[in-house]
Amino acid sequence: MKKKELASIPKPIVKKEYQKLRTMFKDMRGIIQAECREVSGEETLIINCFRPKGKKRVELWFRLFCQKEDYITQYFSDKKVKWRTGAFDYIAGYQISDWCRMEGKWALASPQDEDIIIEFMRKWRKKTKSNRCDAGYKFDDYIYAYQADIRDRKLIAKHQKVCGEIDARMDLFPELPDDYQNFIEHTVFDEHNYIFYSRKQKWAYCTRCGFEYEIRKDGVYHKKIPVWNNKEKLRHNHDFMCPHCGKWIIAKSAGMGRGQLLEINWSTIIQTNGSNVLVRYICHTKDFRKDFRHPEFNSRELFRTIHTPKNVEDYEMGYYKMGRDSDSYVYRWRDPVGHGWGWNPSELQVPRQTVLYNTDFGLLTDTCMKYSCFDIFFEKVVPSIRNSSPWIVDQFFNLYHEYPFVEQVLKLGWYSMAKEMFVDKREIQGVKRQIESGDFSKLISAFSPP
Numbered sequence: 001m002k003k004k005e006l007a008s009i010p011k012p013i014v015k016k017e018y019q020k021l022r023t024m025f026k027d028m029r030g031i032i033q034a035e036c037r038e039v040s041g042e043e044t045l046i047i048n049c050f051r052p053k054g055k056k057r058v059e060l061w062f063r064l065f066c067q068k069e070d071y072i073t074q075y076f077s078d079k080k081v082k083w084r085t086g087a088f089d090y091i092a093g094y095q096i097s098d099w100c101r102m103e104g105k106w107a108l109a110s111p112q113d114e115d116i117i118i119e120f121m122r123k124w125r126k127k128t129k130s131n132r133c134d135a136g137y138k139f140d141d142y143i144y145a146y147q148a149d150i151r152d153r154k155l156i157a158k159h160q161k162v163c164g165e166i167d168a169r170m171d172l173f174p175e176l177p178d179d180y181q182n183f184i185e186h187t188v189f190d191e192h193n194y195i196f197y198s199r200k201q202k203w204a205y206c207t208r209c210g211f212e213y214e215i216r217k218d219g220v221y222h223k224k225i226p227v228w229n230n231k232e233k234l235r236h237n238h239d240f241m242c243p244h245c246g247k248w249i250i251a252k253s254a255g256m257g258r259g260q261l262l263e264i265n266w267s268t269i270i271q272t273n274g275s276n277v278l279v280r281y282i283c284h285t286k287d288f289r290k291d292f293r294h295p296e297f298n299s300r301e302l303f304r305t306i307h308t309p310k311n312v313e314d315y316e317m318g319y320y321k322m323g324r325d326s327d328s329y330v331y332r333w334r335d336p337v338g339h340g341w342g343w344n345p346s347e348l349q350v351p352r353q354t355v356l357y358n359t360d361f362g363l364l365t366d367t368c369m370k371y372s373c374f375d376i377f378f379e380k381v382v383p384s385i386r387n388s389s390p391w392i393v394d395q396f397f398n399l400y401h402e403y404p405f406v407e408q409v410l411k412l413g414w415y416s417m418a419k420e421m422f423v424d425k426r427e428i429q430g431v432k433r434q435i436e437s438g439d440f441s442k443l444i445s446a447f448s449p450p
Contacts, residue, residue, distance in 0.1 A: 001072050003083055005040055006065050012048045018058040021107045028052065029092060030061055032139070033109035034116040042067050045120040047143070049092070064088055064143075066120065068127055071147060087151070088143045106140060114139045121146050152323055159322045166333050169306060169313065172273040173280065180357070184267065184297060188355045189286045192263035195242060196292050197234045198254040204234060207292060209245040254292075261288035266351035268393055270358045277307040277369045279393050283348060302349070304333070307397050309368040351390040372400040373410040377422075380415045385423065396422065403428055
């Protein structure tokens with residue numbers, strides 16, 4: 001809608017009849033007068049609203065322009081004429097919220113004005129195939145339904161545009177490697193295994209190595225492989241060393257309930273797309289409850305980050321509201337949302353720890369992180385960090401984005417300095433000043449071993 005063309009339409013005149021109407025109706029909110037005309041080749045409904053001013057005057061309050069795809073209001077009450085996009089009910093001041101809408105108390109300049117409004121709205125309904133504006137409403141109810149439908153259409157179009165942009169970014173992520181499932185089963189859940197046993201049936205089974213043993217009076221024995229364990233006794237919820245893999249694993253009696261044996265762990269994988277570095281966080285579950293010999297594995301990816309040469313983009317999987325209705329939620333990739341201080345998510349929602357898939361960081365060559373020295377950081381600094389965050393990969397990449405000189409610190413072998421920079425950012429500005437000045441003496445004395 002072009003505001004200049006709408007503003008050029010002559011303003012309606014305050015007629016003498018309007019003065020009489022204000023005396024006839026007590027607590028009248030305003031007077032409605034309507035007309036239809038063609039603007040820019042499109043049929044346009046103009047709703048002129050007048051209101052009482054003082055004891056004897058009536059003035060032009062605002063006028064609403066309605067077309068097929070949009071509406072806008074020209075507001076005259078302020079010193080300067082303004083264009084407002086708010087709903088008719090809000091501008092008129094008789095709708096407090098979506099759930100509280102008071103009586104309009106409008107007076108019609110003539111009976112034909114209501115017919116003009118309703119006829120336009122019914123034509124609009126047929127053109128747009130809207131399910132709103134049914135017969136039986138007052139004229140202001142038609143206006144309310146018309147504007148609500150247009151707002152919903154705009155909101156859906158806006159969200160579709162946002163989702164389309166996010167989907168285009170998600171297309172950068174390739175498929176997971178072919179050996180990723182093997183990595184999940186044998187690396188991610190390496191510490192999440194049990195030895196199930198039955199003294200009555202005289203067997204024991206290790207879920208880590210997949211071997212079944214015979215329980216004898218003198219210990220645990222495997223028939224095909226000469227492995228023997230006669231020093232320890234199998235006890236429910238106590239550690240027991242598997243005779244084959246030599247791993248200390250919690251023993252579980254097969255006769256006990258397994259309702260809580262759902263293990264949860266997360267994995268992180270670094271991938272690339274051109275100069276972009278892609279970081280993915282995937283939640284995995286290992287379910288022993290149905291069949292401990294063949295546990296069920298499930299995975300779902302919940303967080304993604306794109307590191308570009310210019311910025312960082314974070315995304316998470318969650319419910320996205322496409323419209324105003326409560327049933328318009330779609331589970332999909334979205335921008336991260338804030339949470340209150342009392343938010344305490346489970347490990348199924350947010351990781352407590354992760355296992356990194358990548359072992360060779362040569363893939364960062366020709367990306368925006370090619371000079372980050374992440375391989376040095378991961379090998380020399382990460383093992384010395386206590387209680388490392390599950391987001392440590394992204395945190396380091398973000399640190400490099402903001403302070404690229406971390407590359408020199410790592411290449412010089414100042415690992416304790418790099419650790420201090422990573423853990424406590426208050427150290428960074430001092431390090432930055434010393435490096436820019438070229439005076440490394442204070443840095444060397446501060447971070448060199450005693």
